[in-house]
Amino acid sequence: MSILSSAVDVLRCFSSTRHDVTVTDLVTLLGMPKSNASRLLRAMRDEGLLETVGDSKRYRPSLLLNQVGHLYRFAASLIDRADAVVGNISDRIGHTGYVSVRRGTEIVAVTAHPGRHALRVVTSIGDRIPAFASSTGRALLARLPDDEVRALYPAGFSAPSETAPRNVDELLGRLARVRDEGFAESRDEAVRGVRALSVAVGDPTTGDEVALCLSFPAATVEPAERLSIIRSLGEGAAGIAALTQDKRFHPLNLAIAETAP
Amino acid sequence: MSILSSAVDVLRCFSSTRHDVTVTDLVTLLGMPKSNASRLLRAMRDEGLLETVGDSKRYRPSLLLNQVGHLYRFAASLIDRADAVVGNISDRIGHTGYVSVRRGTEIVAVTAHPGRHALRVVTSIGDRIPAFASSTGRALLARLPDDEVRALYPAGFSAPSETAPRNVDELLGRLARVRDEGFAESRDEAVRGVRALSVAVGDPTTGDEVALCLSFPAATVEPAERLSIIRSLGEGAAGIAALTQDKRFHPLNLAIAETAP
DNA sequence: CCTTGAAGTTCCATTTAATGGAACTTGAGT
């Protein structure tokens, strides 16, 4: 195996709960000989992928990675546009907003706007949640034809909560509704008491697709405010879809949404 | 040479003006044989360091790099604390604020808060400016003893503007003042008409040091507001210094600052 | 529809780096 793949394995060791690694961490996590771990970390630091923390034996991601990672947003400028829309809505209503992408059957948040209210939804960028059991996930899955959704779940799935779809057929039913209404909604799925509204939009020239989501405690949002959020998300996403000439975009259908539960 | 160093060379090709690269870009930029360029980009994509844009031959940084790069802020939690302080001040007064780190004789901005005013200073994260000719740079350099500053500039430097120090002795004079007053100030240095105020703080346990900076058009800030910014920066940084037990921190000395030009 | 050339990929023998076991060094705690 190439040293490149080992280096990437090291990068994957970092997470929101592990901000730095040592030689023994690598031996434990990756099962590599400590001679390799030692040299690999040093090589990665010498090349500028990692930094040593103070003058300890701990290594963390470098400034270079921070900068290159930051460019992802601009490279995938769709994310930046979506982030602007979500940021505006989040600022206005004070609830948490975020932008996510789909990787296979999982959803990863790429940008977040924390929200001002005392009771707020806290998202952690980089964490993965299942696509079928979240509003962001279903907003994105609704862009695929049914057979491609089925192909994503050859072995089906098991629902993590009562309000999530229980099987692929139920999921496809929910996706059909998302396509009609132009937005996806979740309630008590990932977190009890939390409600989320999402719309998805894509850029055909790059193949990128993102979900714009607003998330809030179910108890704090009145029907009128919910509709206002849906409208803002829908309009923002429609603006992006017009820019990118996204033909798969499902525009908002408020006539249906107003009768939604 | 290790493939690791080639891979890092590729990452360094990305910048705010180059969001994606092709095989020929690498041949031109790095002077490598195109066989290598082709395999290297493919290997980096297969390992998850890069993504292909749509199904074109263009490569951009991956989501993985975005996530790992994002962790830098938390790993170096000093940055996060400094960012919170600068964000508060920036929100309050509406001028651009940012947090920077020093790499040798250069300063790199790591986080930025754009500011609301029509006439605002626009900072670009990741761009490098000379340390001696900026308020952030001098705030950070003032944390070093004079001999270490001299060691950074064995060949001296040439001043890029009239208000920047012209030689190392002049720089040391400015640094002495920064240590006395507890903040650094610049005027018309990097950009004409722009004034900036900076303080620096460090974390002895990690060895990290950051500068907190507020930047604004010289014409728009009255003496009273300038003092208010200095006070906010100084208090915020003092709070961080207390948390990290930063012994090199230079506290604000308003008695001197009030008589400053 | 065929030609052309730029861009990218694959092939191959050669060169170079990565590997893992073991011996060695370092450093914190007793």
Next chain:
DNA sequence: ACTCAAGTTCCATTAAATGGAACTTCAAGG
């Protein structure tokens, strides 16, 4: 000063990277 865990260096072996050249792809122009 001793001990043990953590980290580093050494070495022959094994595996991967290299770069030149041949090959493929693709879009534009005749």
